[in-house]
Amino acid sequence: MMADSGPKEVAVIGNTELTSAELDNNIKNTMVEIEKGTSLLRKMEISVAEAEKRTGKNTVNMQEIYTVYLIETRPVDALTEGITPDSLWRRYSEFELLRNYLLVTYPFVVVAPLPEKRAEIVWHKLSADNMDPDFVERRRVGLENFLHRVASHPVLCNDNIFYIFLTEDKDWKEMVYETGFQAKADSRLKAVNAAFRVKNPDGRFTELKHYSDELQTVLSQLLRVRARVADRLYGVYKVHGNYGRVFSEWSAIEKEMGDGLQSAGHHMDAYAASVDDILEEEEHYADQLKEYLFYTDALRAVCRKHELTQFELEMVALDLACKKQQKEELVTGTVRTFSLKGMTSKLFGQETAEQREAKLQVLEQQLKEGEEAVKEKNTESDEFVKTAWVDIERFKDQKDRDLKEALISYAVMQISMCKKGIQVWTNAKECFNKM
């Protein structure tokens, strides 16, 4: 139940700087979007049903083995048995392409992350091998979760490319490239540059960036330590299996105590074996945390986009201010700032009136264009802030809900583990008592 489309109350906008009219408008828009959004997941059942290995030639014409995933879709009305779902196969790289497309096309959306490409944080039982069946299985679940997240997103679910990804086998890649999204992508350099030089970013985005950095740090640490704890727990349980063996051997030389020892030994074996299930469940918890760890990247992407648009706005505004000043200087004849032109004109005489007039005209034109540009950029920036913040609030609520649920399940898991432990040791104790 992770990727639910959310309650109607999600459109809570924390920005108190909006006027009430704007607020109403935003709520209306979001509601419409939610309606649209819920409709996709309502209409369609989406699942990533299977995974298979394929061999083929890669881009440098070398043989490679890769995994493909079966995406099944089925209209929700046709839930009756016998209706086979539509299906197609996709590889991980196609999911990546889809996501990149979404990131560029909807920069104000906190786009759900994909599961790990490679197993990064492993403990000794899990292999770091991408071909390992457990890893592939967890990835399958992660990919399905990704699709559900997108399909239930109020904005993203309406995207055509997404729909075709789910339903059309051929030529999807070409279609994606044809959208020209790659050209729209902001260069990393531009973004980094903007991040450094922006003067007045919206404070909320700065705060959000801090938060996502903190969350990333703490979740990475948490996942690392959890893996180590799991490793140790595994060791504790498994060593108890040795009791099983020695009790069995011992029971062979005993008369009275033999039976009790033997059965107690079996319970010790069961105890040692029980850790596998426990840790399997814990992996699921770890995956939930991991999703939010990867989400921090998406959060930062939105913040970066804001910084970029804000920066561009500032640049354009600065340019306009510059031009205005130039005009003023030209008109009043005063040279306030040092310029080579100014010096040369001082040295070599003033320009003629016609020259000045011509220059003024050019400047006027530039000023007009500049003002248009500023207006445009302003609108763009405002739009972005508005839509981004709506999605960020949506994300925050989703995060709080999901993680609360995850933490509570974790507690439930711990209790279940303890109950099993009590059961096993009580059984063993009964056997000991019978010795």
Next chain:
Amino acid sequence: MSACTPKSLASSGQKPIQEMCHPLGAEEAVLTPSPDVRNITSSIGEKDQILPNGTPVETSSPSSSSSLLNRLQLDDDLDGETRDLFVTVDDPKKHVSTMETYITYRVVTKTTRVEFDLPEYTVRRRYQDFDWLRTKLEDSQPTHLIPPLPEKFVMKGVVDRFSEEFVETRRKALDKFLKRVADHPVLSFNEHLNSFLSAKDLNKRQGLALLSKMGESVKYVTGGYKLRGRPVEFSAMGDYLDMFTQKLGTIDRIAQRIIKEQSEYLAELKEYGPVYTTWAASEAELQGPLEGVASCMANCSIALDELTQDMSGDFLPVLREYVLYIESMKAVLKKRDNVQAEYEAKLEAAALRKEERPTVPTDVEKCQDRVECFNADLKSDWDQWQNNKTQDFRQLLTGMADHNIQYYEKVTAGDYWLMLSYVHLIQVVVQGAKGSVSY
């Protein structure tokens, strides 16, 4: 009145632990159905749970509490028998003198035996004294299996000789030792035991004792006689002891390994909890649940630490004690072999000189007696030992199970707290989300 049902003799059958009153748990009298009982009081820590009329109170299986172990260990074999000698070791006290620091234990004896001048004695003894007693018993009753003492030497720096846990573990072992000796049909009448229990100051005469010990052991060990045919039952005993020692060694290693793994788990757990606290600092809605998880982890750490301590303190020492015990038993078996070998050799020598003497010489007869006595003593002691062993290990292993059960119960208590605190939040989540969430 105590809410739990008191029991009297072992014949009433084993009850599960939960139903048993702890003898020192209630502040009130522990009664038996016997109507003669009037002036029995029980208090925590001080008096014995013995009734002057000799009826024992069954208080077996106290594996629940490590510090209040039962004071009366009833041997199943003495069901129905009237015991007339009761001993207890308790009340450890530290003594500091200019020369040394050591612990003494109070030894209380209650008896109706004529061999004792008084019906009751209270003396203070230290480990050295117990060691002396055991040596004397070994020397004076070489054909019997003498119960073991806890280990004599401890590595300074590794173990704190004056820590509560160590002293308590030792006290329990000394108590068990003395009770076993007091219950033994032959050893309990030994004069050295009498002195130990009653004398104001133990006149140990260490020097002489050492000499006599030397003398006797020379006699037995360096007999140099080869054994012809060992009776099957004694071979079987030897074999069993060898195999048993092996198993005990394995169990000791496993237990140590588990303790080590648990310590490492604990170390990681101690790092794990605080990360949740750090995370909680940057969250709003999630702060509560995260703090909850952190405190659960802390709770778990404490419980795990206690488990490891308990196993180190209760489990391992008893295992080791048994290994030592078996060593001393094997020594006795060897003595028996030597006595038999001596007899066989003398018999053969006498047979060769048959012509000179018509009757079997007296020293050969004496040897034969010695062999037969030794065999008889050993056989009866062996059976008793098997019973004790079964009891001891039943107690040890159920103790291990109990410690683990307690650990899990403590952890569950912490988790339940977390769950209850946030159950109402689950309702909110359920109402908010469109799907149904069930737990």
